[in-house]
Amino acid sequence: MKSALLYLSTSEGFKNFLTKFKSFNQVTRRFVAGEEIATAIEAIKQLNAKQISATFDHLGESISAEAETREEVREYQRLIASIVAHSLDSNVSVKLTQLGLDIDKELCYQNTRAIVESALRYQNFVRIDMEDSTKTAATFDIFKRLRAEFDNVGIVVQAYLYRTATDIAELLPLGARIRLCKGAYKEPAEVAFPNKADVDQNYIKLMKMLLPSGLYHGIATHDPAMIEATKKFAVAQGITAEQFEFQMLYGVRRDLQEGLVQEGWRVRVYVPYGKFWYPYFMRRLAERPANIWFVLKNMMKG
Ligand SMILES: Cc1cc2nc3c(=O)[nH]c(=O)nc-3n(C[C@H](O)[C@H](O)[C@H](O)COP(=O)(O)OP(=O)(O)OC[C@H]3O[C@@H](n4cnc5c(N)ncnc54)[C@H](O)[C@@H]3O)c2cc1C
Numbered sequence: 341m342k343s344a345l346l347y348l349s350t351s352e353g354f355k356n357f358l359t360k361f362k363s364f365n366q367v368t369r370r371f372v373a374g375e376e377i378a379t380a381i382e383a384i385k386q387l388n389a390k391q392i393s394a395t396f397d398h399l400g401e402s403i404s405a406e407a408e409t410r411e412e413v414r415e416y417q418r419l420i421a422s423i424v425a426h427s428l429d430s431n432v433s434v435k436l437t438q439l440g441l442d443i444d445k446e447l448c449y450q451n452t453r454a455i456v457e458s459a460l461r462y463q464n465f466v467r468i469d470m471e472d473s474t475k476t477a478a479t480f481d482i483f484k485r486l487r488a489e490f491d492n493v494g495i496v497v498q499a500y501l502y503r504t505a506t507d508i509a510e511l512l513p514l515g516a517r518i519r520l521c522k523g524a525y526k527e528p529a530e531v532a533f534p535n536k537a538d539v540d541q542n543y544i545k546l547m548k549m550l551l552p553s554g555l556y557h558g559i560a561t562h563d564p565a566m567i568e569a570t571k572k573f574a575v576a577q578g579i580t581a582e583q584f585e586f587q588m589l590y591g592v593r594r595d596l597q598e599g600l601v602q603e604g605w606r607v608r609v610y611v612p613y614g615k616f617w618y619p620y621f622m623r624r625l626a627e628r629p630a631n632i633w634f635v636l637k638n639m640m641k642g
Pocket residue numbers: 468469470471496498521522523524525560561562563564587588589592593609610623624625627628631
């Protein structure tokens with residue numbers, strides 16, 4: 341089921357079929373904060389009112405036209421200005437294939453640099469998301485070039501990849517602020533653990549590399565076992581709630597998000613918005629079969 345959904349997340353035909361249903365477009369709103377900046381701003385205001393920080397993500401990936409990548413840069417610059425104008429507690433997350441990685445690495449670097457530089461002007465922070473494993477090396481290359489010049493840029497690592505412990509060992513001496521996630525793409529067994537138990541075990545091992553580093557990292561997961569292990573480790577090591585944050589996705593385990601804040605932990609929610617929501621939405625369905633029933637039930641109602 342998971343593999344089929346990840347496959348369908350790249351199918352234009354299936355997307356066209358689903359979006360014919362008005363009710364399908366409505367249920368996407370559980371995971372995507374609308375198509376425009378204005379709706380995403382409202383979603384972030386509601387999170388901030390609950391003491392939850394946010395990161396804006398303008399949805400888009402695998403862009404193949406240079407002019408469109410430059411439009412993405414302008415959108416992010418508008419976003420950064422909106423964060424200030426609305427006094428939001430939010431930073432931004434970008435995907436490098438949205439900024440030209442599939443076209444030309446230098447173009448991608450220059451585009452990402454322009455966003456990081458704009459963010460610096462407002463003391464804001466840019467997180468570079470990690471995409472599928474064919475992009476990992478190029479993403480680290482661009483991150484390392486930016487990190488040599490800027491403090492306000494961070495990166496993501498994925499616990500399902502065999503290589504990640506080595507990557508973290510290389511990134512920490514650079515002062516890299518890292519988001520640890522399990523990984524969301526369909527990967528071959530040559531590069532990634534096929535079994536969830538191995539991914540989970542690696543996640544805990546990597547979390548234990550990150551937290552004592554003295555750098556401010558993001559522990560991105562909705563998995564109660566990962567969250568418990570993190571809290572337990574932090575308490576045992578004397579790592580305080582101000583030294584790292586939990587991160588979760590918009591619309592996923594809102595009970596956990598609020599519960600952690602009530603316990604005194606920091607939480608940031610990833611708020612995606614934009615017209616190109618389809619692949620992101622399908623990856624969220626693939627993560628949890630119950631979400632498919634949620635969608636089907638609502639489609640039948642419509
Ligand atoms: C802030 C943030 C940023 C991310 N950035 C990236 C990135 O840059 N690159 C990347 O590859 N991946 C990214 N991810 C996705 C991540 O890799 C996982 O695919 C996703 O978080 C699901 O894994 P999990 O840790 O929640 O654990 P899982 O083992 O998948 O899930 C554990 C439990 O969490 C709940 N849950 C998980 N997902 C859902 C869902 N979609 N709907 C409802 N309940 C759910 C369920 O209760 C489930 O039993 C990000 C995730 C977060 C939270």
